[in-house]
Amino acid sequence: MRLQGNGNSDELKKFYEWILKVGDGKLAVPNDGYADIDIPKDLLILDYDDPIHAIVHSTYPNLIEHYKSANFLQSRAILASTTEVVDQINSYVLTLIPEFLNSLRTSGLPNHKITLKIGTPIMLMRNLDPSEGLCNGTRLIVTKLANHVIEARIISGKNNGGVLYIPKMKMSPS
Known part of the structure; x- marks a missing residue:
């Protein structure tokens, strides 16, 4: 850190x-x-009614004004202990960011929903191209959404500022 x-x-x-x-x-x-x-x-954070609201607004003050700023997002992160908490935080933050564009369900896999919007910070969960620094944990900001590709700007790692195109990937259970 x-x-x-x-x-x-x-x-x-x-x-x-x-x-x-x-x-x-x-x-x-x-x-x-x-x-x-x-x-x-x-x-x-001692005074709160909703812990998710409190941690998001403490970590990302004025998120609506700065959610497209790479510098704003690079300098902040919320660490969570379980996937359930991560999902709650992600859902809450996505309700704050304007312009709903896409939600996907992958059949044949456990129930999972991904909701993306332009300007949403995302993180790679797979090594796409380690030699180019596109590894598990690389942070990006969604810049465009299409039927078969996501365009994102890299905000961490050696290719900071570069543009990445993430193609639609077929996933199936083993």
């Missing part, structure tokens, strides 16, 4: 040090693999 800050460098330095201690297992000593970690109150 790489952090950049525009504000107080002392606060950012404290956060760097805290997150390194978490990663190194040095916050709760002795550490036998299980530890209680106190999260600083300034990192918590």
Whole structure:
């Protein structure tokens, strides 16, 4: 993880040090693999009615105004512990972004629905072309949708800013 800050460098330095201690297992000593970690109150969202709404609006303030900005999306991410939470967050964010364009259901596979809109940030879940940096985890923004192809602008990795065409892929259970 790489952090950049525009504000107080002392606060950012404290956060760097805290997150390194978490990663190194040095916050709760002795550490036998299980530890209680106190999260600083300034990192918590304490006042909310809907947790999904709260985390999205905290991570992506003014999303409607900036959802097409690669810089805005590159500097933010929401990490979730389960696929169910990821689906809830994705569904919520897609309701915020204007212009519904496409939804797909793939027969023969478990029920799955993908809803895409122009301007939606997406992430590759398969290695399409590792030599070109198009690997699992590469982040993109959808720029066009067609019947058999998705055009997207790469916003992470070595080809940042490049355009990728993702063809329709046939998927079937093994």
